[in-house]
Amino acid sequence: MASVAIVTDSTADIPLEMRSALGISMVPLKVLFGEESYLDNITLQPFEFYEKLPKFAGMPTTSQPSPADYLAVFERLVAEGKSVVSIHLSAAMSGTYQSATIAKSMLDDGTDVTVIDSKSASFGYGQLVVTAAEMARDGASPEAIVAEVQRLRNELRLYFVVDTLEYLQKGGRIGKASAVLGALLNIKPILSIDKEGVVFPFDKARGQKRAFARIVEVLSSDIGNRPVNFTIATTPGHTEGAAELTDMLKRALDVRDFKETDIGPVIGAHAGPGTIGLFVFPMESV
Template sequence: MNQVRIVTDSTADIPAELRESLGIELVPLKVHFGMETYRDQIDLETAEFFEKLVASPELPTTSQPSPVEFLETFKRLTDASDDPVVSIHLSSGMSGTYQSAQLAKTMLDEGADVTVIDSKSASYGFGMLVVAAAKAARSGQSKEQIIALVERMRREMKLYFLVDTLEFLQKGGRIGKAAALVGSLLNIKPILSISDAGIVYSVDKVRGQKKAMTRIIELLKHDLSERPIDIAIAYAESIDNAKPLHDLMQEHFTVESARYTRIGAVIGTHTGPGVVAVFACPQQVSG
């Protein structure tokens, strides 16, 4: 049986050493600071990105990979063997990345076995799906089994982002200046999630970081059954910002596996450097 090959894009925020150890192929988005362009996770590391973000008077812009970039990756994999390819990407509600991959698929030679999946999620919310898919591929599972696994995890995944400041939401046009000013004065911490349609929305607003983390635990208790869960805690600048949330998750849930990861440039552009996120999924074969 051929081994399924897994492809994703840089917004999955999978730690580089984990991605490389599992043989996950990466197609990067691009980040533009004025006239300077960087390939996310390749030319621009996460720490460097947040340094530039804080220093920049204007938000950077981001752009999806072109169909040609996806085509090059798909052709390299399918020309080398008959292995099926499963390509999992950032929500189509946030980016044209999924559409670029789909278009590239139509440009392949007949017989090339490529499946493109819209994760309807972002950051390690689908990075966890990609990692699970890669582990399943390594264990010899079929394309159909891997697709079923990804779809099941996508339905069961729960995630919340805690934004430290309203500044970057305001710069990106998601809230007005008056709302950002009042929110900052009152120490308001927005809690964000992603809808079933794959779009970011505001779940709640809480005063103070500690209360906001407690509210996230309440939300997850409502979301999740008593099954053991796998979690990832993501942070932007400092892991110290993420440790309290990690500790609360360990205290209130049966956590079978946990890891830290970094919020990448695309999500970080809109949330800013103080963002913390939790991704939780009932245990399957994710890691």
């Protein structure tokens, strides 16, 4: 049995079967449709969220777990004799990391719990969590796991192609006039996340296909002949373009493995339906 336990939160967008197989503990954020409150990826699954979204007149909101939520998980795992590595959504986007850090401070001195700011979102850090859990399963030390997570975090290339500007506008990221004009011109924003974990507008293109082509162009120039693994994340019921992007990447890059996952309710509440996330990890060697 692994001596290191891996903890994360629901915005890592790791499929349930993968979390279960690797023994990953997940603390959920909350999604609120007005007065109705749901636990992300527990009482509200991605497909249910995207079915509810167009029927709701307002804008769903989200909230972070409390320190008490994390404390309960940390105490349980420590009582089992585990060291804990806890990896979370970018602190620049949410107080989730801070809640986990506060929970750690409430433990007895000397308790072996490490809390990491992924400086990323969705499966951009979900892959970090999965790798950490695989290393823990294979007997790696907490120090080795933390070092590999930090290395992978620096290697990640991440892009979101947003299908509709409505949610960026409602969330205050763009103005209403820009949203209206962008919709008329079929503008697809390409978002990324910088080294500090802050979302920024990387580029934009007229139409999804041109947005994909721009991403592939940048990756080809940046990565060159290095082999890569990548994951594409889509919103259930709105997967148009994912197969096309996958094919473009396989033709342009030396792809060794790829995965597919869903963009969960919390990320979807801010990015909107039809968003496609791409998470590319160059490998160390051939």
